[in-house]
Amino acid sequence: RLLKMEEFFPESFRLDLKDERNAFFELCKEDQIWICKPSCSNQGRGIFLLKNPAAVNTLQAKLHSTEENLLNKRVPYKAPQARIVQRYIHQPLLLEGKKFDVRSYLLIACTAPYVLFFAQGYVRLTCVNYDAASDDLTVHLTNQYVQKNSLYSQLKDETVWRMEHFNSYVNEKFRKTNGLPKDWVFTVFTKRMQQIMLQCFLAAKHKLDRKLGYFDLIGCDFLIDENFKVWLLEMNANPALHTNCKVLRDIIPTVVYESL
Secondary structure, eight states: OOOOGGGTSOOEEETTSHHHHHHHHHHOOSSOOEEEEESSOOTTTTOEEEOSHHHHHHHHHHHHHHHHHHHHTTOOOOOOOOEEEEEOOOSBOEETTEEEEEEEEEEEEEETTEEEEEEEEEEEEOSSOOOTTOOOHHHHOOOTTTTOSTTHHHHGGGSEEEHHHHHHHHHHHTTTTTTOOTTGGGTHHHHHHHHHHHHHHHHHGGGSOOOTTOOEEEEEEEEEBTTOOEEEEEEESSOOOOOOSHHHHHHHHHHHHHHO
C-alpha cells in the first residue's frame, strides 16, 4: 500500500510558489510552531523557527517587500529564495531528555536499470535537554554544525549513537510501557524507513537522468514522535560524511566504501 503524504511527512509549503505561499499565510493564524529552511543548503544554515503570528507576519512582509522591489525596478521576475516551511513536530520522542533524529542512507546505485540499496546510519542527539518553548536552535536542531556550542567539545561522542545502542535503549526503556515488539528499531522502524524511501524514489525517479554510471547517496533524516510515529524530515543529496567522533569514524567509511 502506498502511504499518503500526511502519514509520514509533516505539512509543508514552498515559499517560492505563490499559491503555496499564500496558502501557508492563510493557514498560519494561530500560535503554532513552524520551521523554515532553505531547500538547497546544509549544516543547518538559514534555518529558523516561526513560533507566533508576529514572526509569520514579519516573514510575509519581508517576502512581499522583496517581490515589490523587483517589480518596481522592472527587472525580470525572480522568485523568492527557495525555502519551505514545515509544521514542527513539537512532541518528539526523547532520549535521556534530549531531542534526536535518525540519519539513514538511500543509495541509488544505478538508474539504467534502477538499483537501490538501504543502509542503516546513526542517531543524532542535541547537547541540551528539549524544551519546546526555547528560542535556542540547539534545542530544536540535531545537526552537529548547529550543536557546536560550548558543550559540544565535551559531549560530541555522546551526541551520536550507533543504531545498536538505540535499539537496546528502546528495548529497555520503551518496549513494555509502549507495547513495542522486541527490536522495534531493526524491525518496524527500519521497515518504515525503507517504505518511505522507496515511495519518495518512485515519486521522483522520472526526473533522474538515466545514464550508465550515474549514482547518488541520499541522506534521509527521520524523526520519531512520542507515539512512535515515524516522520521523514528531509532527504539530502549531499549528506555530511565527516568523521569527527568515534561512532562516525566507524560508520561513515563503511557507507562510503560500500557505495563505491
